[in-house]
Amino acid sequence: MIMLREIIKELFYEQTRAILIILAVAWGTFAIVITLAVGDGLRLNFVQTMSDIGSRILVLTSGTSTKNYQGILANQSIKLTKRDAKAIADLPNLSSVTWRYNFQTKLRYQDKKTYADLRAVTPEYVLVHKVKTGPKQRFISYLDQKKMSSVIVLGSDTADRLFIKDNPVGNIVYVDNHPFTIIGVMQKRPQMIYADSVPDRWLNWIPSSTYELLNNPDKVDAIEVRYKDVGLIEQTKNSIQKLIAINHGADPSDPGIVDFQDVAQKQKKINNFFINMEIFLGIVGGLTLFLAGVGIANVMYASVKRATRQIGIQMALGATARYVVFRYIMESLVMTVIGGVIGMVVAVVFVYFINRIPLQGQILEWTGKPELSLSFLVLSIVVLVLGVTGLLAGLFPALKAAKIDPAEALTYE
Amino acid sequence: MSEKIIQIHDVGKTYHTGKIDFEALRNINLEIEKGDYVAILGPSGSGKSTLMHIIGCLATPTVGSYFLAGKEVSKFTSNDLAKARNLYIGFVFQKFNLMPQMTVLDNVSLPLLYRGIKTEERRSKAKEVLEQLGLASHLMHRSNELSGGQQQRVAVARALVTNPEVILADEPTGNLDSKSGEGVINLFNQLHEGGKTVILVTHDTAVAKNANRIIQIQDGTIRV
Numbered sequence: 001m002i003m004l005r006e007i008i009k010e011l012f013y014e015q016t017r018a019i020l021i022i023l024a025v026a027w028g029t030f031a032i033v034i035t036l037a038v039g040d041g042l043r044l045n046f047v048q049t050m051s052d053i054g055s056r057i058l059v060l061t062s063g064t065s066t067k068n069y070q071g072i073l074a075n076q077s078i079k080l081t082k083r084d085a086k087a088i089a090d091l092p093n094l095s096s097v098t099w100r101y102n103f104q105t106k107l108r109y110q111d112k113k114t115y116a117d118l119r120a121v122t123p124e125y126v127l128v129h130k131v132k133t134g135p136k137q138r139f140i141s142y143l144d145q146k147k148m149s150s151v152i153v154l155g156s157d158t159a160d161r162l163f164i165k166d167n168p169v170g171n172i173v174y175v176d177n178h179p180f181t182i183i184g185v186m187q188k189r190p191q192m193i194y195a196d197s198v199p200d201r202w203l204n205w206i207p208s209s210t211y212e213l214l215n216n217p218d219k220v221d222a223i224e225v226r227y228k229d230v231g232l233i234e235q236t237k238n239s240i241q242k243l244i245a246i247n248h249g250a251d252p253s254d255p256g257i258v259d260f261q262d263v264a265q266k267q268k269k270i271n272n273f274f275i276n277m278e279i280f281l282g283i284v285g286g287l288t289l290f291l292a293g294v295g296i297a298n299v300m301y302a303s304v305k306r307a308t309r310q311i312g313i314q315m316a317l318g319a320t321a322r323y324v325v326f327r328y329i330m331e332s333l334v335m336t337v338i339g340g341v342i343g344m345v346v347a348v349v350f351v352y353f354i355n356r357i358p359l360q361g362q363i364l365e366w367t368g369k370p371e372l373s374l375s376f377l378v379l380s381i382v383v384l385v386l387g388v389t390g391l392l393a394g395l396f397p398a399l400k401a402a403k404i405d406p407a408e409a410l411t412y413e
Numbered sequence: 414m415s416e417k418i419i420q421i422h423d424v425g426k427t428y429h430t431g432k433i434d435f436e437a438l439r440n441i442n443l444e445i446e447k448g449d450y451v452a453i454l455g456p457s458g459s460g461k462s463t464l465m466h467i468i469g470c471l472a473t474p475t476v477g478s479y480f481l482a483g484k485e486v487s488k489f490t491s492n493d494l495a496k497a498r499n500l501y502i503g504f505v506f507q508k509f510n511l512m513p514q515m516t517v518l519d520n521v522s523l524p525l526l527y528r529g530i531k532t533e534e535r536r537s538k539a540k541e542v543l544e545q546l547g548l549a550s551h552l553m554h555r556s557n558e559l560s561g562g563q564q565q566r567v568a569v570a571r572a573l574v575t576n577p578e579v580i581l582a583d584e585p586t587g588n589l590d591s592k593s594g595e596g597v598i599n600l601f602n603q604l605h606e607g608g609k610t611v612i613l614v615t616h617d618t619a620v621a622k623n624a625n626r627i628i629q630i631q632d633g634t635i636r637v
Contacts, residue, residue: 005532006526009514009515010514013514310512313512314523314527315471315495315498316469316471316504316510317498317504317523317524317527317571318495318496318498318499318500318524318527318528318575319495319527320491320495320496320527321491321492321495323495405472406471407466407471407472410471410506410510
């Protein structure tokens with residue numbers, strides 16, 4: 001405490017030097033906080049986006065046998081069927097199973113027309129994909145499925161293209177000239193990765209039974225399952241593969257007969273990308289702070305040189321070398337802490353206002369609205385980097401100061 | 414029998430500058446008793462400053478031994494030397510060597526800071542000494558706001574604040590006009606009368622004459 005007061009007095013005495021150093025540290029701190037906040041914000045936004053949709057989705061599509069087995073020849077396409085989906089539903093570690101038919105067709109609403117992607121699905125689809133509809137609207141029900149109703153849930157993108165603004169429930173959309181009653185419009189949500197080939201907002205859904213009635217398909221385009229425990233995913237895949245092999249008379253050990261896409265794997269890759277980006281941004285910010293640290297060290301070196309005589313006087317009066325080292329490190333740390341606090345406060349205020357700017361643009365449909373994140377992790381990293389910078393910036397000039405010979409220093413002009 | 418505060422036996426000091434060795438002191442034998450008033454007199458380059466550095470624990474001898482208050486400081490580490498300076502020596506320099514950024518009060522309390530004494534006690538002791546030296550009205554002034562004579566009185570106050578065994582003054586009147594110099598010398602005379610051991614290092618015979626004992630030094634040795 002005694003020393004701290006002396007140091008602060010000295011900083012006041014050499015205001016210009018102190019202000020320049022403090023500004024450099026404040027700028028460095030601001031840079032590292034903002035870059036880390038951007039990186040962390042994007043990653044957390046992605047995690048949030050994924051948690052809205054869920055990642056434990058496995059998509060099964062038809063495969064091709066890779067070897068001859070009983071009646072099945074190599075290179076023979078294995079077409080997935082409803083029967084496969086129903087059998088898979090009985091396997092453990094699965095919470096919901098649906099199958100889907102994919103098709104593209106023309107939609108007409110009043111005088112508006114558009115081409116759209118359609119999916120004919122079972123009511124379980126909503127459990128797999130967590131699709132949400134607007135208030136007083138609904139997704140395809142078991143009754144729709146049973147009655148093979150001509151009902152449709154529109155994707156938010158299709159609703160926009162057909163200029164549907166108010167609640168369109170009960171209105172008719174023509175699907176390739178067949179009238180379908182709108183029962184819901186999907187609520188908009190950002191989606192950076194998806195189980196299907198296109199984002200959910202581009203899709204429109206009708207009951208699979210209705211599609212089957214109209215088209216009598218002999219295969220499904222995909223079976224989608226939501227699983228419970230990611231740790232059991234390999235066993236689950238094996239069980240599914242064996243079951244499909246048995247259903248189709250194929251080799252149960254042939255991995256080619258069914259194609260798996262795991263959304264969790266995609267999520268992991270993107271999450272890793274964000275973490276790497278965060279590390280990269282952290283390094284960039286850290287370098288800025290490091291440069292500020294070099295600045296401090298330089299100014300401190302000059303300060304030690306200028307204060308050689310004073311250091312000699314202090315030593316003559318009884319200051320030990322240890323005291324001198326400690327004193328200069330403390331001086332560096334004091335300036336770093338003051339600069340760091342200023343930088344952090346400015347960054348917090350900056351983040352507060354930036355997060356309140358209403359962002360607009362198509363990119364947000366994919367990414368959502370990322371907010372700069374000042375998490376405990378970000379602040380901990382900043383405090384750690386600041387501490388090390390302050391310590392190192394002060395250490396070398398301090399060691400130089402401690403090596404001063406008091407007898408020589410007293411004659412220094 | 415008086416107690417010997419300083420005992421220097423066969424001390425020599427050699428400086429190594431590049432390939433050249435310079436012998437600043439050789440065969441120095443000196444004893445100073447507690448309460449003595451000694452002047453070390455010599456011309457520029459005679460080695461008196463080197464001797465002062467050794468007596469003041471600012472440097473250690475190359476050969477020989479030096480006992481300060483019974484302790485062989487010639488074998489001390491730099492940290493121990495710093496503590497010995499703080500404990501036993503009160504320095505007064507020719508150029509006053511006050512800290513320009515500090516007030517008179519802070520300057521005088523500085524040696525107590527290195528002893529780890531708390532602010533209030535430091536300030537109270539410093540104030541007491543400054544009042545004794547007639548500087549009570551200048552406590553909050555900075556050194557550059559004072560005259561040379563006043564600055565040297567502040568330096569004397571700083572030397573006295575720790576109540577050291579030895580007051581070691583290096584050309585204390587060298588930067589002062591004759592009137593101020595006289596005032597400072599009177600101060601040392603009073604300190605001696607009060608029982609302090611005072612060592613004046615000077616080239617000025619008139620200053621040296623104030624001491625009870627004059628040690629003349631020339632070419633790095635004491636002239637007998």
